Amino acid sequence: MKIGELAARTGCQPVTIRYYEQAGLLPVPPRSEGNYRVYTRAHEERLLFIRNCRALDMSLEEIRQLLDYQDNPSGDCSEINALVEAHIEHVSSRIKVLQQLQDKLVALRQRCTGAEPSCSILQELTAGEPHVSQDSDSHVGHSH
Amino acid sequence: MKIGELAARTGCQPVTIRYYEQAGLLPVPPRSEGNYRVYTRAHEERLLFIRNCRALDMSLEEIRQLLDYQDNPSGDCSEINALVEAHIEHVSSRIKVLQQLQDKLVALRQRCTGAEPSCSILQELTAGEPHVSQDSDSHVGHSH
DNA sequence: TAAACACCCTATAGTGGCTATAGAGTCAAG
């Protein structure tokens, strides 16, 4: 299987696959005569694992750890449970913060009715103490 | 006012202030004899505006637009309202996605009771079709 | 046989919103 087929099967792009290889998440595959990467089902399975974890918004570092547990099974799930638990914490705190943002934004939207002489949204954003930043420790989020 | 005082007053770091200057969000301030940046209350107000917007998780590009409306007031709030509205949409879709993630993660956590021979969390993550990625268009989120 | 085309390769730079580091200058207090 060449990289294009693996990409199609796993729903990610060839560049991303090469990136995972470089990042040490995917084992370096053998090459064909023409210097093409040649993958097996094992690679596909591992890549699916990675993609599933990414779909759960885990960082590559977290995934690296899970893969490590997978490669050296210890019979003890407690570290895996702890990792998942910690990730749940990350996500849930991120949700809380975003919910608060949402409330503030909605309040902001309602401020500008067009009745005031100058835009009261801009006034509100200008005023007051600096709001506390919401970005602290979680690694959950992002997209552009 | 030197950069350190401005930083203290607005709750952000000097490097970040210089970064905003370079990004064209803060006007270039005059310099003292010793080549230090010298800020006024106007700078402080503008920086507070920026920080408030950032606390609402707006991108610098969005903030640039708001500042532009502020600098060239048109008496028409509709574009500002649209921007805030769009941002609310971003945040709310991000919340939805994270909530779905959260559900999946909680389901995953409950899978590993320690009763099975091999960790069923890892099995679950390995199995199946690639999950649909949650990162598409929003610019809301992130933190490390 | 040749040219077009789809795929693959490497290497490098860019994204956003900063943070960290290095190496130097400024200025008030002890």
Next chain:
DNA sequence: CTTGACTCTATAGCCACTATAGGGTGTTTA
């Protein structure tokens, strides 16, 4: 006059990719 706190510029790093340039491979078609 030296210490220390602050400031300056410039550059590199963070994450998880994406984009670009410049080339090679391999199959299909004119």
